Amino acid sequence: MLEFYNVGLFINEDNPSHLLNVTRRSIFAYFFVAGSCYLLKHLVDRYNCENQNLIEQLDAQNLFIQEQAEAKLQEANYQLKLKVEELRKREQMLKLSQEIAKVGSWEFSVNDRFTFWSEEMFNIFDIDTNTELSLIDYKNLIGNDKWSGFYQVSKELILKKGEFALVININTPLGYSKWIKVYAFSIKEGDQLAGVRGICHDITQAKESELLLKASENKYRGLFEQSFYPILLINPEGTILDANNSLSLLTKINKDEYLLKNINTLITFFEGKKFDFSKSSYTEETLGEIQANTGEKLLVEINWKVMPSERVIVTLRDVTQIKAAQKTPNRKRGAL
Structure with missing residues (x-):
């Protein structure tokens, strides 16, 4: 570059150390170094400015991300x-449901x-x-x-990894006798x-x-079978569901022949009397006729009760002879 501007170093064979244009070379070097420094400073300042802008943009983005993160975190x-x-x-x-239904849940971990x-388990x-x-x-x-x-x-x-359900009668620490049903099933991992949950x-x-119903049914069955009077059990449609042995003794017909038949096929009601299911007490005495196996028509007094x-x-009562005896005196008085 010094040679280009004609201020370079000329080597003289007689005097090799002789230097020409020292002043011009110094001035050129000064401006070259100063220009280089200025250019370098300009580049550094420019990069610093760009870096500052990037930092500000990064700060803005960080602030935006932070605000977005805070908003999402709040959400x-x-x-x-x-x-x-x-x-x-x-x-x-769930707690209220367990309390009302008296159902408690439990779990056991094997490991x-x-x-x-x-909580309801403790109450039970x-x-x-x-x-x-x-x-x-x-x-x-x-x-x-x-x-x-x-x-x-x-x-x-535990061994078979299955489930079970059983009913147990226990005596609690407070002295109460309780019936509980325990249901459990295994929890598998592979x-x-x-564990076990239930x-x-x-x-x-x-x-x-x-137990009360069973006792009541047994008592009812005993009274039902031992009753002297014929008794029928029917549904609201009049279908005969059951009958006791006294009915067979009255009609000389096996009681099984009456089952699932309508009561109107067994009894002819006088005055068109029908069952009134709106009443829970015995109705007034109703008369009807029932035919025996001998062909004889028996007069029966009928009472019913809605359960x-x-x-x-x-309930039937044979009043054939009673009604006949009541009519006999009247005929005698008429003859006189």
């Missing part, structure tokens, strides 16, 4: 709050031996909700006489048994009603 927190509130309401409804009872067994489950004497709670059977079905459940239903009221189960108990 997520709001949705989470709604979900938590919904779960809380569902938990309350860590963790046991869970819902009359145990304080603050009681540690590990401190409960399950053998004594179920009953020593029933524990072996309960333990066996539980063991089979082929391994992870429900416990307090069926005491239903069981007691069942809560929409069944009608019809």
